[in-house]
Amino acid sequence: MGIVTLKDVARVAGVSYATVSRALSGSPEIGESTRKRVIKICEEMGYTPNAVARSMVMKRTNIIGLIVTSIDNPFMSEMTAHLEIYARQCGYNLMVCNSSYDPALEKEVFSLLVGRKVDGIIMIPVGSESYDALKTQAAQMPTVFIGENMMDLPENYVSVDNTAGMQQATEYLYSLGHRNILYLGARDNSMTHKLRADGYYNACKKLNIEPNVLRNSSARSSVQVGYELAKAHFEQPFSETAILCAADTLAIGVIQAAYEKGIRIPEDLSLMGFDNISFSALPPISLTTVNQPKLELAVSALDMLLNRIKRPETPHTKTILSPSLVIRNSCRAIGNN
Amino acid sequence: MGIVTLKDVARVAGVSYATVSRALSGSPEIGESTRKRVIKICEEMGYTPNAVARSMVMKRTNIIGLIVTSIDNPFMSEMTAHLEIYARQCGYNLMVCNSSYDPALEKEVFSLLVGRKVDGIIMIPVGSESYDALKTQAAQMPTVFIGENMMDLPENYVSVDNTAGMQQATEYLYSLGHRNILYLGARDNSMTHKLRADGYYNACKKLNIEPNVLRNSSARSSVQVGYELAKAHFEQPFSETAILCAADTLAIGVIQAAYEKGIRIPEDLSLMGFDNISFSALPPISLTTVNQPKLELAVSALDMLLNRIKRPETPHTKTILSPSLVIRNSCRAIGNN
DNA sequence: TGTTTTTACGCAAACGTTTTCGCTACCGTA
């Protein structure tokens, strides 16, 4: 009376278990009458197919692994939600792992998922420092990277055009009259952040203004980091009229530091972010930012992965989606000097 | 070339595959020299045990299923992060599913996880309307509920003392001088929300003030819902000096509506939430709220589940954790009338 | 009615492990 298996059903129905299997899988080579009878008995006995046993013989699990730096991050949790829902529609389940911004852990959970025989892996990499490791790993398992631009690496990824987005943001601030714009939060260990900074530099060059960058030496872009960077910056007199942040989370930290210092946004200082996480829209300072189309990123990534699972020998592909400006009210126009 | 299995290793090492298995599992009945030799060969050949095959024979997957209403919700994503990290430390992986606030979907993914042969399920239920369904399901699989108080149901759950928390919140507002407090966002389809409302009513009775409740007829507590409820409420003149929200997300919606209406918080109106989601701390209006200890909830839930997996015949247990007041600056003291 | 084709189903292998049981060889003791 434990769990009921195919064999149990077969015995009760008086058929071989091959027949039961075929009846359920909708195989054509089976009589209509026996099919109905078998299915009825399955329901009566409360039979549920054992996915593990099926995976064993089918050599695929219908599970895809998802590695994120931290679920506890609005951008990634939105992404995860989209991925899970779409994956389920495609007949897949998601096994989710945190890499906690740690390249070693990232590597470990990757191997773990390989051992689990997931059909493929979607991952938001920690950063560029582990690209070679990622490359060798991606060789043993269909993998697509998301968010992080792998540049010249021959890997599958889907990303937003970070450079264009940040360039657009800079130009927007310029169009409002800002000439002294601080770029806050540049990081060296992430290709994404490198590309974003490029967008800022490109715009500066094009608009003929002086670049002004405050780097982030930590490994991640968090509210806390944004707060600390801004706080230190605000300690001394500064001349910037606008701050452009490498990520929304950083910008939120800046808001906090500015508030404590009595600096009003946007009256005293304009502020922009990047990502358009859901909480960036919150009042009273709702952030002007650059949107990453999260649903499209998720769908593209999964489509790409599923395609790669089906045809592993297909060449690597990249998808670059367009970011878009989201104008809210953290920036104001100022008179040119 | 293809994937390397136990048999391949055994052939190369010139031993039976039972020996390889024992060498890796640390079985004592094996010679120290052969163990080392076998392990060395495993590494050289890049052997990774097949978790699916292992699950097949061991009759357990070391996977636990997690069903949340929506990952894309700060409270749940924080919870999920804690759960994943702790679970991995315990040797388990997480299979995450969204129920999307839909009882039918909730039921469907539960069955799906049962078919996957997960070792147990942790779930944040949609609401109380499907308690009987949940009960019959929980019978086929070790399950613990989290966040939602299942009351008199003989099920495993871990929750915060919602009633005490909300009572404490009400009393805090009272202590600041508030006598006309609007309770915003009561819901009927969730035991959690019923209990929270109870806390409010209890306090009102005890403090001898008139309860004043604005119900939420939708199925969930979102920023959007909070915004709409508050917006409608603010259309007409109102006399409340404070609003106590059933959830932080609702309170954030209230902030938005108040801001648009020119109502200042806390100067014109005091505001409280419940949950202490990470974004509730954001300036300039950082929310005074009631904290749910998310890490402790996660750890307790997993411990409870693991225990139940080991000893399925053990009686059901409940754990109620204590909430705590988090005082920030969305409330101010007013003179009594 | 005899032959061929088709339909419907059963048999058994295979997937990659773990584990029980049993066997051999060796050691120690009498």
Add this chain to the structure above:
DNA sequence: TACGGTAGCGAAAACGTTTGCGTAAAAACA
């Protein structure tokens, strides 16, 4: 020398499916 005990290892079953192949009965055809 003989015997009990033990350490180290192999053979094989088992887990619950899917599926290729074989075959008997039914259907179609001459």
